Amino acid sequence: MQEHLLSARPRNDWRRVDPRYPWLLRTHATLGHLAAAAGATFFALASPELRTAPLLAVAAGMVCASLAFFTLVWSPRRAKRLRYLLRGRDINLEKGFLFWKQMSMSINRIQHLEVTQGPLQRLFGLATLSAYSAGTQGSDLAIPGLAVDQAHTIKTRLLEMINIEEQEPTDAG
Amino acid sequence: MQADWRRASPIASVDFLLKNLRSAVNLWPAFAGALAVEELRSYVFVLGVPALLAFLAVLSCLQWWFFRYQYDDRQIQLRSGVLNRKRLTLDFDRVQEVNLEQALHFRLFALWSLDLESAGSKTKEVQIPGISHRLANDIRERFLAYKQYSQKDISFNADAEAPPKPSDYKLQLGFAELVRFGLMHNTLIYIIPVLGGIISQSGELMRMVGDWLERLPLIDWLSAFIQTQGTTAALILGSIVFLVSLVAIYLLSILLAVMKYWRYELRVEGERFQYTAGLVHRVNRGFKLHKLQCVTVRQGVVALLLKRYSLTLQQTNAPAGDKQGGVSGFFIPVLTQEALAKIQALIGIQAGDWQRTQPAWVAWDVLIYGSLVGGSAAWAAWYFDTLTPWLGLTAFPLIALFRWGKWRKSRYYLGDGWVAVQSGLIGTKTTYIPAEKVQKLQLNAGPILRIHQAAALKIWSGSKAASIEFADRNRLTSIRDNLLQHVGNHQGRWM
Numbered sequence: 001m002q003e004h005l006l007s008a009r010p011r012n013d014w015r016r017v018d019p020r021y022p023w024l025l026r027t028h029a030t031l032g033h034l035a036a037a038a039g040a041t042f043f044a045l046a047s048p049e050l051r052t053a054p055l056l057a058v059a060a061g062m063v064c065a066s067l068a069f070f071t072l073v074w075s076p077r078r079a080k081r082l083r084y085l086l087r088g089r090d091i092n093l094e095k096g097f098l099f100w101k102q103m104s105m106s107i108n109r110i111q112h113l114e115v116t117q118g119p120l121q122r123l124f125g126l127a128t129l130s131a132y133s134a135g136t137q138g139s140d141l142a143i144p145g146l147a148v149d150q151a152h153t154i155k156t157r158l159l160e161m162i163n164i165e166e167q168e169p170t171d172a173g
Numbered sequence: 174m175q176a177d178w179r180r181a182s183p184i185a186s187v188d189f190l191l192k193n194l195r196s197a198v199n200l201w202p203a204f205a206g207a208l209a210v211e212e213l214r215s216y217v218f219v220l221g222v223p224a225l226l227a228f229l230a231v232l233s234c235l236q237w238w239f240f241r242y243q244y245d246d247r248q249i250q251l252r253s254g255v256l257n258r259k260r261l262t263l264d265f266d267r268v269q270e271v272n273l274e275q276a277l278h279f280r281l282f283a284l285w286s287l288d289l290e291s292a293g294s295k296t297k298e299v300q301i302p303g304i305s306h307r308l309a310n311d312i313r314e315r316f317l318a319y320k321q322y323s324q325k326d327i328s329f330n331a332d333a334e335a336p337p338k339p340s341d342y343k344l345q346l347g348f349a350e351l352v353r354f355g356l357m358h359n360t361l362i363y364i365i366p367v368l369g370g371i372i373s374q375s376g377e378l379m380r381m382v383g384d385w386l387e388r389l390p391l392i393d394w395l396s397a398f399i400q401t402q403g404t405t406a407a408l409i410l411g412s413i414v415f416l417v418s419l420v421a422i423y424l425l426s427i428l429l430a431v432m433k434y435w436r437y438e439l440r441v442e443g444e445r446f447q448y449t450a451g452l453v454h455r456v457n458r459g460f461k462l463h464k465l466q467c468v469t470v471r472q473g474v475v476a477l478l479l480k481r482y483s484l485t486l487q488q489t490n491a492p493a494g495d496k497q498g499g500v501s502g503f504f505i506p507v508l509t510q511e512a513l514a515k516i517q518a519l520i521g522i523q524a525g526d527w528q529r530t531q532p533a534w535v536a537w538d539v540l541i542y543g544s545l546v547g548g549s550a551a552w553a554a555w556y557f558d559t560l561t562p563w564l565g566l567t568a569f570p571l572i573a574l575f576r577w578g579k580w581r582k583s584r585y586y587l588g589d590g591w592v593a594v595q596s597g598l599i600g601t602k603t604t605y606i607p608a609e610k611v612q613k614l615q616l617n618a619g620p621i622l623r624i625h626q627a628a629a630l631k632i633w634s635g636s637k638a639a640s641i642e643f644a645d646r647n648r649l650t651s652i653r654d655n656l657l658q659h660v661g662n663h664q665g666r667w668m
Contacts, residue, residue, distance in 0.1 A: 006653070100618045101617050139612050141613060
């Protein structure tokens with residue numbers, strides 16, 4: 001009975017996302033910091049009182065430190081902690097270390113599935129698989145960082161499982 | 174065989190006009206802005222309002238003229254729209270509920286509005302206003318025949334003339350109960366202060382109100398009285414005015430409750446819940462238990478004193494128009510403890526072993542929010558050099574009292590086929606989600622929660638989400654596992 005419980009499944013059963021995912025996160029972080037630096041530069045140019053050497057040095061240092069943290073520390077750990085598990089009747093996603101989350105959705109509650117690719121994801125050959133339920137806001141389950149083929153494979157597998165569920169005899173009313 | 178396109182009764186144009194007037198209320202910012210400018214005020218009242226009313230009246234007539242419907246044994250079709258023409262086809266297969274409503278303007282002419290609720294990713298409600306009872310019956314019988322033929326459940330609920338079948342349960346709310354509901358569910362007590370706050374932001378409007386008050390003879394008498402009798406008398410007078418205003422607000426709330434739920438009768442037959450109610454606007458609404466996604470039981474402060482409860486049954490993503498007095502879903506306004514227990518038994522909710530969340534939650538909230546609020550207050554006091562910064566320390570006991578009160582009411586349990594989550598401060602709100610209706614589960618554990626071996630569990634149903642915060646992690650993991658297994662094994666109908 002215990003092996004049916006999600007919490008009893010060994011850690012090794014959970015699968016990691018594609019090894020290219022940390023690079024996608026690093027690229028996101030770099031672009032975000034560049035945008036923040038551009039904004040700070042604009043304010044510095046517009047406000048003479050902010051254009052002092054110590055203040056600029058501190059601001060530049062903070063941006064560089066933040067960029068270093070997100071690219072060297074946060075991105076690889078974030079990718080490492082992102083795992084998913086497809087069982088016979090449910091799909092599960094786990095992410096985060098400091099703020100850990102584990103999400104679960106039963107196959108028979110999936111309303112529709114989507115594989116999406118943003119422009120940066122296309123650059124790295126990655127995609128996000130999203131499963132939507134009939135619940136209220138936030139009740140979808142999205143697995144980012146999958147190789148495109150892998151995302152479609154999981155989607156196909158889920159659709160097969162959903163069809164099997166629908167063909168099984170149902171209870172009366 | 175396709176029937177001819179039919180037109181609703183001309184009285185339906187009144188229905189369209191009322192809907193247009195409700196939509197026109199959204200233009201209030203423009204009106205408020207125009208009223209604030211003295212030069213525009215006369216134009217608004219002399220030209221603007223009459224022109225708008227005339228426009229809406231003409232629009233409503235045109236909407237009635239272009240509104241047609243057609244039905245046969247399988248579906249119903251609607252044509253509507255003046256400039257933006259729409260054509261809607263609704264198969265009976267997708268219809269979940271058929272409700273009848275009789276507004277006052279229809280009552281005089283023995284007409285009804287037929288509401289068909291459909292299922293789908295965007296739940297829609299189709300309404301045909303101003304049709305006769307004979308026609309409504311004809312549509313109903315074709316719908317029932319279609320459902321019987323396709324071996325689906327029957328879901329029509331509103332023929333007042335059919336002989337009543339024996340009920341599993343019947344509840345009738347008398348005048349006294351409606352008065353209690355008016356006291357329990359008083360939204361005016363929140364709206365009026367907010368309205369007052371909005372009005373007070375406009376200097377022009379405040380000046381208008383001040384000028385009007387000054388013209389009242391009562392104000393002269395009050396001013397003279399306060400000048401002669403002093404501050405104490407003024408305070409007593411102010412308290413009397415406040416109490417009288419409060420009584421007036423509650424009397425208005427009671428009046429609205431009586432009008433909305435007059436002759437409220439609930440019938441439960443098997444898995445079908447049905448109620449009729451309304452003094453001016455009569456409503457006949459149904460609910461089938463297999464569509465239930467969530468049950469909410471509320472008991473506010475006043476309800477606690479009156480020992481009464483309100484109960485709402487919600488289905489998947491209830492239609493946007495499915496609001497009764499601001500509440501979405503099938504609403505039972507006021508129940509005694511015994512009636513609540515009976516209804517819960519009919520729904521299948523069983524009592525459970527309530528578990529508390531961890532009291533460490535209180536300590537952390539006091540520390541975090543107390544520091545934020547107290548620190549901000551202390552800084553403000555120091556910066557503006559007004560009061561002593563030590564005043565910021567009063568935030569801690571106040572927040573501690575508030576959080577302890579909330580923690581006392583924060584409970585949960587996993588019962589036989591149900592998960593229940595309770596919250597509140599003085600009153601309570603209890604959310605019951607059937608285990609097989611769970612859509613998604615999420616376990617969270619941040620750094621503070623991990624220190625105490627705790628976690629938070631969020632549970633989504635088809636209509637609502639409920640959260641259990643700061644509880645034992647192993648217990649929540651077990652609840653999550655059980656619910657996931659229950660849903661996975663469930664193969665019956667769930668919506």
